[in-house]
Amino acid sequence: MFGRRERLEYSGEEAPKSRRWLWITLALVVVIGIAAYFMMGKQDGAATKAAAGKGGAQQANQSQIPTVTIAIPGRQSVQTVISGTGSLAAKREMPVGVVGEGGLVTRVLVEPGTWVAKGQVLATVDRSVQVQTADSLAASVRVSEADAKLAQANLDRAKGLVSNGFVSKADIDRLTAARDQASARVRVSRAQLAETQARNHRLDIRAPEAGLVLTRQVEPGQIVSGGSGVLFRMAMGGQMELRAQLAEADLLRTHVGSTAQVTPTGSTQVFSGTVWQVSPVIDPSTRQGIARIQLSYDPALRPGGFASTQIITGAKDAVILPQSAIQTDAQGNYVYTLDAKDQAVRTPVVTGEVTDAGVSIAQGLAGSERVVLTAGAFLNPGQKVIPQLLKKQ
Known part of the structure; x- marks a missing residue:
């Protein structure tokens, strides 16, 4: 009995000792693990910090580069464009006045803006007296023609009687001279009639060329003569132009044939034209010259108006x-x-x-x-x- 009890007591003391060593071992493992964790974390932090420092330096250097x-x-392709301004006008303006002796204006047949043909009557002048004169001269032509015919007949009959001795050679010469005088009087009468008819024709005020009537300065009942001045103004062919004022340096770069864009003042409409004349002289007071840009007719292009232009002188x-x-x-x-x-x-x-x-x-x-x-x-x-x-x- 006593021996068994001693053995039981001995076994109860050994068990707690084993458990203590187990717990001590576990504690050492945990401590070692924690220490290892902190050491690795410190190394990783240093590496991360070094990497961050290097990247920051690179970023700082990069931020300094603009x-x-x-x-x-x-x-x-670049076009050379020259700008200028100027006034619109007829390219070829034709003043029309009295060519003949003038007289009383009976009718005015056109208005400004009318297109007319060459020789078309613009206004008529009373010709009642001139018509009577022409009729008288026409009658004189008929009389002289009859005299010339009679003189020729007398000469022909006299030539037939020369062979029979009834007419002398002197008579033939006299009749020939009479025939020649009669023929000359016919020519004089015809010339006088033609002159009168031409004068009467010139009484009408006519268009010298086909074109557009710009202004009218005459009314029916007005007495006109060679000293009456301009009665009509016309644009030959209806052609217009812009007389652009350019600086001396720009004028040197402008050439005949250069294209241009013209915009009348107060309008957005653009018209294409061509430089047809460059002024050979420079105004000494303004140091400017004129480039004349030809434009086709358009109702928006009114002579006397103001316009701007851009002249294209070339491209490169x-x-x-x-x-x-x-x-x-x-x-x-x-x-x-x-x-x-x-x-x-x-x-x-x-x-x-x-x-x-x-x-x-x-x-x-x-x-x-x-x-x-x-x-x-x-x-x-x-x-x-x-x-x-x-x-x-």
């Missing part, structure tokens, strides 16, 4: 850039282009015509370069940039 807008302009291929891309300093005009490393390169240029599309570059660019369009004023040669290509609309 971004610029660039374009590859290419080449395009050139590089076109906006004004913002061109810089200027003491050395002249220049632009910034980018090299293969996206570094700014100062490129001198010579500017040409200024158009609605921009400024043409006469020299300095081929059109294939990458040109800085904006922020050029803040760049320096060799400076690194971030290019941003402008998309064409």
Whole structure:
């Protein structure tokens, strides 16, 4: 009995000791695990911090490089346009007055704006006296023709009697002279009649050429003569023109045959014309000359009106850039282009015509370069940039 009890008591003491060692082992494992976790976390944090520091430096360097807008302009056709203003007029204005002796105007047959043919009667003058004179001369022609016929008949009969000895040679000569005088009087009478008829024809006021009547300065019942001045004004063929005033430098660039667009003042309608004459002289007081632009007839083109014009003197291929891309300093005009490393390169240029599309570059660019369009004023040669290509609309 006693021996069994001792064995039971011994077994009860061994069990708690085993459990203690188990818990101690578990605790050491947990402590080691926690320590390892913190050590690895610290290493990862240092690596992350180093990586973050490196990326931040790169980001800071990147933020210091400016971004610029660039374009590859290419080449395009550029028209040279010269602007001017002037007054509208008939290309060939014809003043019409009294050609003959004049008289009392009986009828006026046209109004301003009427198209007439060459020789058409514009107004008639009373010719009652002149008609009677013409009739009298026509009768004189008939009388002289009858006398000439009688003289010829007398000469023919006398020639038939010469062979019989009834008429002498002297009689033949006298009859021949009488016949010749009668024929001459016929010619004189006819000439006088023709002169009178021509004078009567000139009493009518007629159009010298086909065209458009612009003004009328005569009314029925008015007495007119050679000193009455201009009674009608006409535009030959109805052709109009703009007499554009141009500066001396622009006049030198304007050539006969250049096309032009004309816009009358107060109208949006545009008319196409052609420069047909360039003034050979310059007004010494205004330093301007006149370019005459021929226009086809249109009711909207009224002589005396004011109009503006754009004359196209030629076209050529050139590089076109906006004004913002061109810089200027003491050395002249220049632009910034980018090299293969996206570094700014100062490129001198010579500017040409200024158009609605921009400024043409006469020299300095081929059109294939990458040109800085904006922020050029803040760049320096060799400076690194971030290019941003402008998309064409």
